Every structure is written in structure tokens, then in C-alpha cells.
Amino acid sequence: MESIFRIEGEFESYHFKNRLNRFAVETEEGKICHLHDPGRLEELLTPGREIYAIRKYKGLECEIIYTKVEDEFILINSKYHNSIAKNIIEKGLLGKNFKLKKSEIKLNDMRIDFLLDFNEKDYYLEVKGCTLLDGEFAKFPDAPTRRGTHHLKKLAELRRDGYGAGVLFLVFRKARYFMPNYERDQDFYYALIDAVRWGVDIFPLRLYFDGRRFFALGLIEIKIDGPAGI
Template identity: 40%
Template sequence: MKKQLFEIITDFEGTFIERLNKFLGVVEVNGKSVLAHIHDPGRLEGLLERGNKVLLKKFSSLKRKTEFEVIAVKFEEEIVLVNSRYHNDIAESLIRKGIVKFGESKNLTIRREIKFLNSRFDFLLKNDKKYLIEVKGCVLVKDGVALFPDAPTKRGARHLIELVESLNYGFNPLIFILIMRNATEFKPNESIDKDFSKNYFYAISKGVEVKKILLSFEGEKVYFEKFI
């Protein structure tokens, strides 16, 4: 059942011109070319392409190098959230609204950014059990198949192995795959990162649970659609 999770208010619509590096792009806003922060290190294949419409948020902090930040891309008939800043907020909403359930206990505690072994993981949850959770955002879809990653990720491959190791410390490890575009299934993207793909299937075989979560963004609100 579709359920509202989170609200993201954008300020401007612009036209994407070019990506200068992983985190910086040029966007045309009201007839002027401006620099915009890209909060996603992935390739964003097909999305951040010249001429595509993007939704932007404007910031006025003196600590920022750019006052604009790319939030989403209008692509075909979808608005695709491409800003990973919001992934953990969305994941926490999934937990707090009970869409992803963690036993019957009501005294669930939630902590973010937990150091474990050589990594930081997104969440530590505790009730009568303890859960270590890593969140991944997926924006690449081909022929109805959601694929992650869209760029090589040594960090992501390491996370999978350390989630397996967490079993020896009494954790229940999970991965949230937040799928930001319409898709019917999910697969690790072996053509981009063989190590991640190998570690993904190894992790599942050892008991790491994967929640493949289809989401949608309608320009202001993020919705849970279903598990796939």
C-alpha cells in the first residue's frame, strides 16, 4: 500500500547542462548558468544529461561553495530523486512508520552513523535484538531491473563483508535498497562491480537480510510503493 514517507520542498526547476566532476554540475536557471552541488557520487547514467529538467534547492550558507543543489531529475514520466542526502531520513521513516518491521517490541531505539569494524553503518536498532543496517540508494533501471551500484564501490563491497562478520557479534544485519525509479526486480550490477555482486550473494547466503524497497517522488513528497 502506497504511503507517504518524507517531504522535500524544492525551490527552482532548471535545465541540466553538464557535470564538471562527481559533485559539481552546471545548470541553467531562469536563463542563467549556475553551479549546482550533486550529492551523489554515482554516474547517474541517463539522468544527469544535457537538456534534462532538474529540481533544485537553494541554500544561503556561507560555508557552501554553491548555493544550488540538485534534488531530482525529470526523466521520461518520472521524477527521480538523485540526492543521497535524504536516504537515511527516508529509511528512518520506513522504520518509524512500521513499514519495515523489527519484531513485536515497541521499545525500539534508533541510532544513526554507527562505527563497526572498519566502517560506519547507517543505523543501529535495538529492542530485544540488535540490528545493523546499511542503506543504499538505487537510481539505475534497465528493462525494468533496478541495478546497484551504477559506479564501482569498494566501500559498498566492504560493507557487505562486514555485515556478515557482524553476525559473530550478535547482530541481525540488513541492507535497505531504496529503489528510486519504477522497477519490477532488483539485481546487483555485476557489469559495473563484480566484487560487490559476489559479496552481495555471499552476504545473503550467510543470513544478511535485504529489503528491496520501491519508492516514488512526486516533486514534493516521497512515497513507499511496495517491496519487490
């Protein structure tokens, strides 16, 4: 199986103690590390959990890259998402003949991650990372995300205007299904349902991470719970 992305650098192992704020973590070893992930990560960052980091980050002692749950290595650093997604697009792993045109497209008061060409038509693709596992279900989001809801509404608007639009969920867990998380964010849930009704594509792509390299395992099935359950 061919790797789609590799993280470089020397990793050091620490143990999670507590989250000082949204972007800073204290380890049991007394290190203060940068956390580049907007998610709540409560199910992953529990006291004593092993975390892996690269030394030094903008004045802090380290930057967290991933954690380990049983035999799973789980990326918890969102700065890599678009690099992974770019390789997925270029390798044609989403089942559509996409061609990359631009990254980080500004649309009024927000940015969309990618502008693609699909059959000579503009197609907008947003990327999200999914780390929450509930049984066989990968769920997004793990905390309320106003930004994510705005992205879905913008993608639905783009579809209404005749453009192509989709969301790529990078699933970093051993999941069989993907599900919008009604319990954590009902606004996001309803925005996703509405986006799908307008023709926005949903691509939940499961990835395997060996602590250094990422491998694409394929798209997983979407299931909907909550009031719109199917």
C-alpha cells in the same frame, strides 16, 4: 496513501549541461550546482535533462534535489536517504518488528547507518539509494563502489558474530525487480551473494516520489544474474 517523507524548500528548474567533478554540475543556464550523490548517474544526467534544485549551497548557486525522466521524478540527493529510511523503519514497512536504537554507528574504520533492536537483539542496517533502471530491473550500483562492498563484508561479519544485519535499498524507479549489478561492479555482486548466504537480509523497497513527497509502494522481488544467477 500516507506520505513517509516530504522535502521542503522552493525548487528551481534548470537543464543539465555537464558534470564538473564528482560533486559539482554546470547547467545550461550557467549555474554551478552542488550534487550530493556519489553515483555516476550517467543514464540520468544527460545533456538537456531537466533538474530541480534549491538555491544556494555552501558558496555554490544551488543544490540539486531531483531530476525527471518522462513521468518519473527521481531523487538524486543522497543526504535525504537516512531520513527517508528512518521513517520507513518507524512505520514498520520492512516486514519486521524493528525498533530504532541509534543512527550512524561507528564500527572500527566504517559507519553503519542504523542500529536497531529486533526481538531484543542488535540488528545493523545499512541504507543505499538505487536510481538505475534497466527494463523492469532496478540495479545497484551504477558505478564501482568500494565503500558499498566493504559495508556488505562488514554486515556478513556481523551475522557470523551472531548479530542481525540487513541492507535497505531505496528504489526510486518504476521497477518490478531488484538486481545486483554484475556488469558495473563484480566485487559488490560477489559480496552481496556472500552476505545473503550468511543471512544478511536484503530489503529492496520501491518508492514513489511526486516531486515533493515520498510514498512506500512495497518490497520488490530480488533476482540475481551473472555467475550466481537464479
